[in-house]
Amino acid sequence: MSVATGRAWVFGDDIDTDVLAPGIYMKGPIEKMTPHCLEAVDPEFAAGVEAGDVVVAGRNFGMGSSREQAVLVLRHLGVAAVVARSFAGLFFRNALNLGLPALACAEAGRIGASHRVAVDAEAGDIQNLTTGGRYACEGIPEHLMEMVRDGGLVPHMAKRLGARSSRG
Amino acid sequence: MARTLAEKIIARAAGQDAVTPGDIVTCAVDLAMMHDSGGPRRVAPILESLQAKVWDAGKIVVASDHYVPAVDAESAAILDLTRKWVADNGIPNFYDMQGICHVVVPEHGHLLPGMFVVGGDSHSPTGGAFGCFMFGVGATEMAGVLVTGETWIKVPETILVRWGGRLGRGLSAKDIMLFLCHRLGMGGAEYRVVQYAGDAVEGLPMAERMTLCNMAAELGAQTGIIAPDAVTADHIRTNGGDPGDVASWQGDADATFHAVHDFDAGTLAPQVAAPHSPANAAAVGDYENVAVNQAYIGACTGAKAVDLCMAAAVLKGNRVAAGVRLLVAPASTRTTAEAAADGTLATLTEAGAILMPSGCGACAGYGAGVLAENEACIASTARNFKGRMGAPSADVYLASPYTVAASAIRGRISDPRDFLEGRAP
Numbered sequence: 237m238s239v240a241t242g243r244a245w246v247f248g249d250d251i252d253t254d255v256l257a258p259g260i261y262m263k264g265p266i267e268k269m270t271p272h273c274l275e276a277v278d279p280e281f282a283a284g285v286e287a288g289d290v291v292v293a294g295r296n297f298g299m300g301s302s303r304e305q306a307v308l309v310l311r312h313l314g315v316a317a318v319v320a321r322s323f324a325g326l327f328f329r330n331a332l333n334l335g336l337p338a339l340a341c342a343e344a345g346r347i348g349a350s351h352r353v354a355v356d357a358e359a360g361d362i363q364n365l366t367t368g369g370r371y372a373c374e375g376i377p378e379h380l381m382e383m384v385r386d387g388g389l390v391p392h393m394a395k396r397l398g399a400r401s402s403r404g
Numbered sequence: 405m406a407r408t409l410a411e412k413i414i415a416r417a418a419g420q421d422a423v424t425p426g427d428i429v430t431c432a433v434d435l436a437m438m439h440d441s442g443g444p445r446r447v448a449p450i451l452e453s454l455q456a457k458v459w460d461a462g463k464i465v466v467a468s469d470h471y472v473p474a475v476d477a478e479s480a481a482i483l484d485l486t487r488k489w490v491a492d493n494g495i496p497n498f499y500d501m502q503g504i505c506h507v508v509v510p511e512h513g514h515l516l517p518g519m520f521v522v523g524g525d526s527h528s529p530t531g532g533a534f535g536c537f538m539f540g541v542g543a544t545e546m547a548g549v550l551v552t553g554e555t556w557i558k559v560p561e562t563i564l565v566r567w568g569g570r571l572g573r574g575l576s577a578k579d580i581m582l583f584l585c586h587r588l589g590m591g592g593a594e595y596r597v598v599q600y601a602g603d604a605v606e607g608l609p610m611a612e613r614m615t616l617c618n619m620a621a622e623l624g625a626q627t628g629i630i631a632p633d634a635v636t637a638d639h640i641r642t643n644g645g646d647p648g649d650v651a652s653w654q655g656d657a658d659a660t661f662h663a664v665h666d667f668d669a670g671t672l673a674p675q676v677a678a679p680h681s682p683a684n685a686a687a688v689g690d691y692e693n694v695a696v697n698q699a700y701i702g703a704c705t706g707a708k709a710v711d712l713c714m715a716a717a718v719l720k721g722n723r724v725a726a727g728v729r730l731l732v733a734p735a736s737t738r739t740t741a742e743a744a745a746d747g748t749l750a751t752l753t754e755a756g757a758i759l760m761p762s763g764c765g766a767c768a769g770y771g772a773g774v775l776a777e778n779e780a781c782i783a784s785t786a787r788n789f790k791g792r793m794g795a796p797s798a799d800v801y802l803a804s805p806y807t808v809a810a811s812a813i814r815g816r817i818s819d820p821r822d823f824l825e826g827r828a829p
């Protein structure tokens with residue numbers, strides 16, 4: 237996985253799973269949900285976000301339910317990583333399990349809206365290309381990074397199981 | 405270095421001498437719990453796509469509790485799929501319509517101190533009452549556990565919440581948790597473990613300790629936990645489990661906590677959380693006289709045998725107000741049997757309560773007892789998010805079974821202590 241370079245979309249604290257994946261769209265396919273991702277806090281986000289962009293937030297990102305759609309919808313929109321001061325536990329786990337790098341960064345607040353950032357999830361390093369700042373994140377260990385690189389837990393397991401059975 | 409109880413359990417499951425908060429480690433799972441809603445129907449397609457089998461049928465426990473009893477063809481199909489998957493995979497421990505997973509699983513002695521357990525439900529921290537490290541996971545992760553028997557965890561810090569003194573008459577674990585939701589906030593625990601301790605906690609029976617750990621979910625905690633003691637061991641033995649050596653599953657006295665909070669149980673007033681968040685809790689006096697259409701005693705949080713006894717203590721010799729419906733959905737069939745045997749059930753029904761099947765029922769809007777537009781309900785459940793218990797415009801207030809029962813008698817939110825004065829605690 238190379239370094240993701242994109243625009244930062246900045247949000248505050250306590251972004252919940254209902255704001256990410258609104259309940260009324262839970263029954264339908266993910267395509268029906270994507271236009272409404274985060275619309276309650278930023279109506280421009282879903283239409284404006286581009287592949288490689290990065291979501292930046294404050295504390296307790298992804299609080300609320302265990303719904304995996306809160307991660308899938310971001311991946312579907314092409315978000316390359318989420319950088320936050322802290323994550324809700326279930327969201328953090330779901331993110332890595334579904335192949336979305338979630339980076340806890342004490343200095344996430346130094347990234348401003350529309351700053352261009354380069355996120356190196358493997359090294360736990362963020363460069364702010366707009367201000368020249370550089371911030372360290374809590375690293376994701378290699379064995380989990382491998383899962384993220386494979387696209388999440390299911391493709392990762394498929395690879396592992398495939399390798400095992402081809403070894404006989 | 406001194407370690408917390410959670411750190412010791414994770415280290416054991418990870419096969420390491422010790423772990424430190426922030427470490428990400430892979431742990432062997434001792435038990436995986438699923439229910440009908442998030443379980444087989446979601447994991448089966450993933451296992452099929454991987455052409456994989458479950459790693460150890462004996463370490464999987466399934467309970468059908470959300471869609472029970474079936475109310476339409478869709479829910480019947482979900483229950484049917486669950487039964488077939490359990491049979492096809494040779495899962496020996498399956499509790500079909502026996503009650504809510506968080507209550508039924510420990511009723512059968514499955515949760516033991518020191519275990520590392522995952523549950524496919526966000527209230528899985530309930531198991532922490534038994535000295536387990538038990539937490540909720542999403543369906544993808546559960547599928548991973550079923551195939552590999554392991555999962556990863558970022559070792560959380562622990563927050564110690566001590567309750568000194570003794571709860572007054574008409575007060576319960578539910579009041580403690582609603583108070584904490586207000587005081588610490590819905591995300592207040594931020595992925596940490598909330599460990600409960602202190603004289604008031606040690607004085608609580610297991611069912612009440614389960615309520616404390618259950619609602620750690622509402623604090624944004626990774627899980628809740630209580631160090632096992634003689635009460636824990638006795639309870640496990642009574643339910644056919646072997647508690648092992650509880651003394652070996654204690655945190656070190658000088659372990660490092662992220663924070664330590666001290667509260668006095670003796671000064672706590674009954675709490676009520678207003679719509680639409682448990683964090684909207686305040687003393688019952690702040691909401692007194694709010695009229696209710698329905699009073700609901702149900703859910704893993706508020707319908708165990710002790711909860712029914714609390715309601716009965718208030719309802720004895722009283723009647724549910726005209727125009728108000730009091731629904732009681734015991735948390736498990738065993739709860740119903742116990743309450744029938746000791747006369748609790750008769751007290752409730754004589755007061756006008758309507759007995760409902762055991763299961764999640766109206767708690768999350770899956771079963772019977774949901775609300776109409778603009779109705780108000782006071783419930784012993786854990787969450788009052790908008791639209792959770794039926795119509796989006798309905799208002800749900802959360803309270804203890806004592807307070808729910810008192811409110812049913814008056815038809816408006818009431819302080820249960822009015823009905824308990826002079827009675828033995």
Ligand code: SF4
Pocket residue numbers: 504506525527702703704705763764765767768785786
């Ligand atoms: S009773 Fe309510 S809170 Fe408990 S498991 Fe069922 S739906 Fe969840």
